[in-house]
Amino acid sequence: MLTKKGKYGLKALVDLARLDPGETAFITEIATRNNIPKKFLDAILLELRNAGVLKSKKGPGGGYSLSRPASQIRIGHVIRTLDGPLAPIRCASRTAYEICDDCNDPDTCEVRRSMTVVRDAMADILDTMTLEDFVNNPDMTPARPATPIEAGSKDPVVKRVI
Numbered sequence: 001m002l003t004k005k006g007k008y009g010l011k012a013l014v015d016l017a018r019l020d021p022g023e024t025a026f027i028t029e030i031a032t033r034n035n036i037p038k039k040f041l042d043a044i045l046l047e048l049r050n051a052g053v054l055k056s057k058k059g060p061g062g063g064y065s066l067s068r069p070a071s072q073i074r075i076g077h078v079i080r081t082l083d084g085p086l087a088p089i090r091c092a093s094r095t096a097y098e099i100c101d102d103c104n105d106p107d108t109c110e111v112r113r114s115m116t117v118v119r120d121a122m123a124d125i126l127d128t129m130t131l132e133d134f135v136n137n138p139d140m141t142p143a144r145p146a147t148p149i150e151a152g153s154k155d156p157v158v159k160r161v162i
Contacts, residue, residue, distance in 0.1 A: 018135060027063075047081060066131075075127075076126035084096065
């Protein structure tokens with residue numbers, strides 16, 4: 001699940017992506033426009049700056065701006081920077097793997113194998129999605145085939161959760 005930190009970070013990045021080239025915005029302005037607590041936003045923007053997503057300038061005409069074009073900022077990178085690994089559970093993570101206390105064999109664990117599939121699906125989407133997509137495509141619902149239930153099948157065995 002995306003945390004408030006991740007959500008606020010994405011909202012702030014969208015705000016900055018809508019600025020004219022060369023324009024900057026102060027934290028107070030971003031926080032006010034997006035209903036984000038300023039103190040929380042301070043910490044979020046600092047993390048994004050340290051990760052190379054943002055740049056900042058002090059003094060008159062200062063503030064924050066994107067460090068590169070929105071088309072080059074991947075949403076997966078932003079979420080990992082702010083919220084950590086995309087995997088729903090630690091044992092399914094590529095970057096923060098930890099074996100579960102109650103697991104006898106991670107290689108045969110059904111929960112781990114299933115959550116690895118979930119992790120891969122999320123990463124496939126978020127690592128190809130850019131900040132530019134957020135700004136220019138408000139309806140980013142991915143095209144997908146109808147599940148058997150949506151297509152009218154009465155067989156509960158073919159039910160698929162997406």
